[in-house]
Amino acid sequence: MVPLAVTGMGMVTSLGYGRTGSCAALRAGLTRARELIGFMVPDGDGEEAPARGHPIQGFAEGFFQAGAWVRLASGAMEDLLYEASAETSSPNFWRRTGLIALTPLFDPDRFMWAIDQNPDALPKFFTEPLIKLLGVPIPPEYVQALALGHSGLGEGLRRAEALIGSRQVDRVVLVGADSYLDGLCMQWLAEHGRLKSGEAPTGLLPGQAGACLLVESDIVARARGASSAGQVVGVVVKAAPPDEPLNVTRLGHLLAGAITEVLATAGAARPFRGELVLDLNGEEWKAHVWGNAQVLLAQHVDFGRCRELLPCESLGETGAASGVLGTGLTLSGIQERETPYDMALVCGLSDSGQVAAVLLRGAAREPLALSRS
Numbered sequence: 001m002v003p004l005a006v007t008g009m010g011m012v013t014s015l016g017y018g019r020t021g022s023c024a025a026l027r028a029g030l031t032r033a034r035e036l037i038g039f040m041v042p043d044g045d046g047e048e049a050p051a052r053g054h055p056i057q058g059f060a061e062g063f064f065q066a067g068a069w070v071r072l073a074s075g076a077m078e079d080l081l082y083e084a085s086a087e088t089s090s091p092n093f094w095r096r097t098g099l100i101a102l103t104p105l106f107d108p109d110r111f112m113w114a115i116d117q118n119p120d121a122l123p124k125f126f127t128e129p130l131i132k133l134l135g136v137p138i139p140p141e142y143v144q145a146l147a148l149g150h151s152g153l154g155e156g157l158r159r160a161e162a163l164i165g166s167r168q169v170d171r172v173v174l175v176g177a178d179s180y181l182d183g184l185c186m187q188w189l190a191e192h193g194r195l196k197s198g199e200a201p202t203g204l205l206p207g208q209a210g211a212c213l214l215v216e217s218d219i220v221a222r223a224r225g226a227s228s229a230g231q232v233v234g235v236v237v238k239a240a241p242p243d244e245p246l247n248v249t250r251l252g253h254l255l256a257g258a259i260t261e262v263l264a265t266a267g268a269a270r271p272f273r274g275e276l277v278l279d280l281n282g283e284e285w286k287a288h289v290w291g292n293a294q295v296l297l298a299q300h301v302d303f304g305r306c307r308e309l310l311p312c313e314s315l316g317e318t319g320a321a322s323g324v325l326g327t328g329l330t331l332s333g334i335q336e337r338e339t340p341y342d343m344a345l346v347c348g349l350s351d352s353g354q355v356a357a358v359l360l361r362g363a364a365r366e367p368l369a370l371s372r373s
Contacts, residue, residue: 001161001235001265003361005221005228007171008088008214009328010080012072013315014054014207018079023332031314032057033205039186044198051195054207054316055181065111065184066125069103069177072210072321073126074133076175080212081134087224091137098142098169100159101127102152102176102320105352110188122147130175142169150279150348152176153323154237154356157215161235164217171216178319180206196282204281207316211324227363229331234266234359239352246353248285252292255349258357259293260300262345266359271302274343275333277326281312286349307339323348327360334362 011018014032015025034057035050043049055061056072063071087093103122108114113121122145131138144159146152153176160172180189186206189195196203221228236258240246263272280286294303311318311326318325323346330344341362348356 001158001233002165003218003231003233004157004161004164004215005218005226006213006215006230006232006327006331007221007226007228008080008084009229009331010076010078010083010212011210011325011328012056012059012075012079013209013325014056015314017059017075019083019328019332023329026311026314026329027333027338029314033316036181036186039183041190041195041197042199049198051186051197053181053205056208060179060208063179064182066121068179068182068208069126070129070133072177072179072208073101073130073175073212074210076177076210076212077130077134077173080173080214084214085226094136094138096170097138098160098163098172099127099131099138099144100156100172100174101130101143101145102156102174102324103145103147104178104320105149105350106147107188107351110185112184148354149320149350149352150322151237151350151352151354151356152320153327153346153348154235154358157232157235157358158237160215164215170220171214173212173214174324175210175212176321176324177210178321179208180317180319181208194283202282202284204283204312205316207312207318209315209318209321209325211321211328213324213327229335230360230362232358233361234262234268235356236262236265237354237356239354248288249292251289251349251353251355253296254353255289255347255355255357256293256296258355259297259345259347262357262359263300268343268359271300272343272345273302273305274341274345275307275309275330275339276301277309277311277330277344277346279312279322279326279348280310281317289349307341323356323358327358331360331362
């Protein structure tokens, strides 16, 4: 792929209302897991105790499904606008900008309705209210919504590259938003045995987050004097054939294949050494998939000289926002010299079995100035 410059980032999480604070807290390993009053889970001793999760307190309470996504996505976008240059206040800037919204997979058991029964739901209840709330004149014909869950970032970047490469737009905002904290979703997680509890220590803790990236071609970014946090240098998305049964071994092969392919197509040095951003969330099946992938990647990734970043340890399960959030986390770390690496792999494993691998390169850093005594 043609490298895309990341020239803006925004975030709202349970650890902060902006990217800077959220990423600093994530790097420090902080967490704000809380009891979710009103939803009980087994405590392992025959009694019940409140479930725990990662709400964004004082920000997202009372919002439900698409309403929560709009709230979380707008918070992330407002953070991006706050950090961006004055040029973003110009209507002409946004008229040459596309938007790709990343949403959860539409499981009818989770949402109580199916996307194929209401194909206009995402524009009507998510992207149109979001753009109206932000007050930016992004042309409707350059707005898309992808209901792919954890693998949405990979497909979103591929579509962003196509839009920019065709010169329909100069840049694209990718915004992911998800919340597992409404009553319907909590019940869905409980019924499928996915919630962490005294009886299920390997389950997940539900969370919520919004995160966004502004990507554009290097040429356009340089022409307007935009500062780049790094580049997207490779994207691979893979899925098994629809009629093929899935298991952790097959998914491990798919994920390893996506990582191997993205390293090869981007011409990255082998073995890879950098940060590995994984969407492991405490569930056994994801851990087993990653374990199977590691065995197959032994010659391609130097695991002894990589650093794993697991945002779910601090934020809980953030679903469709996880890939964008992980990208912002690792590029912020490179930018702020919080990591010795200048490369990162962001991996996504969707509940549908689709996998994605995104290869990032941080912006070139000036040597640290040494003080003289």
